[in-house]
Amino acid sequence: MFRALLGIHLAVLLFGISGLFGKLISVSPVVIVFGRTLVASFTLGLYKIKEEGFSYFYLKRKTLVHFILLGVLLAFHWLSFFYSIQISTVAVGLLAFSTFPIFVLILEPFLFQEKISYFELVCGVIVFLGLCFVVPTFDIKNNLFQGTAVGILSSLSFAAIAILNRLFVCSFSAIKVAFFQNAFAAVTLLPLVLLLKPTISYKDGLLILLLGIFCTAVAHTLFVNSLRKIPARTASIIASLEPVYAIVFAYFLLGENPSDRIIVGAIIILSTTLLLTYRSSLQTS
DSSP states (O other), X not given: OHHHHHHHHHHHHHHHHGGGHHHHOOSOHHHHHHHHHHHHHHHHHHHHHHHHOGGGGOOOHHHHXXXXXXXXXXXXXXXXHHHHHHHSOHHHHHHHHTTHHHHHHHHHHHHHTOOOOHHHHHHHHHHHHHHHHHXXXXXXXOHHHHHHHHHHHHHHHHHHHHHHHHHHOTTSOXXXXXXXXXXXXXXXHHHHHHXXXXXXXXXXXXXXXXXXXXXXXXXXHHHHHHTTTSOHHHHHHHHTTHHHHHHHHIIIIIOOOOOHHHHHHHHHXXXXXXXXXXXXXXXXX
16 A cells, blocks of 8 residues: 555656656757657557557557547647646646646536536636636736646646546556557647757757656556555545645746745645545545
8 A cells, every 4th residue: 555655646746747847848849749748658558568469559440539539639738738837837837737627527517417516616616716816917918827828728628538538448448548649649749740840959858758758658657556556536635736746846946936826826726626526536436
């Protein structure tokens, strides 16, 4: 149990610090996400070939179409995620992204004919108020407003991925889903990368490798393996620490000092999503 808890905390820490790469890497988000997904899919593919052989990659045509759609969505999610961070701050990007459980709980009832509760609607309103604290002004020219708006798009697309995973590919292992989604995300972005013809420094290349291997492939594997021994509701509580880790590391490594408004907004957003996620996990357990 201790090793599983350590593993999931390490996974969430790695997921959290991935946002810092948006500031540390100087190339465009297109190149960052292409490199991340390419390296992650290659790493996960090698890992599974060693365990199961090449039969692991076989997919039926219908499933292939589903994974292509999910790969396109994943590419958009990470593009908007890193762009949000590049135009604003790590804290703003991660806090906007952390609202995705609200979108999941609001959108799921429409697709699965489930009733949405007043509690969930109230939580959605509270999270919106929290975002209002994060944004100093509703001026489209303000970089924090832009970062929050793009971060919400990232959050919404991630919620769509979570819902479609439940709808299309729930019978597959999480690692297999991660492999194919990353692979098709890389394929989606390849034409844009060829068009951009980017020049990548050794520093940026090394950071993209670290991002793809440790903050994606290794983090995902640790998280999935930990779920075998840790209840889902415990995992959801630990996962809510992702923005906290990101903000702390951004403070020490990048010198990003969050304002009082951002701290208040963070407390509102994180406490509400944590409460909603925990309540949902209790109802489904």
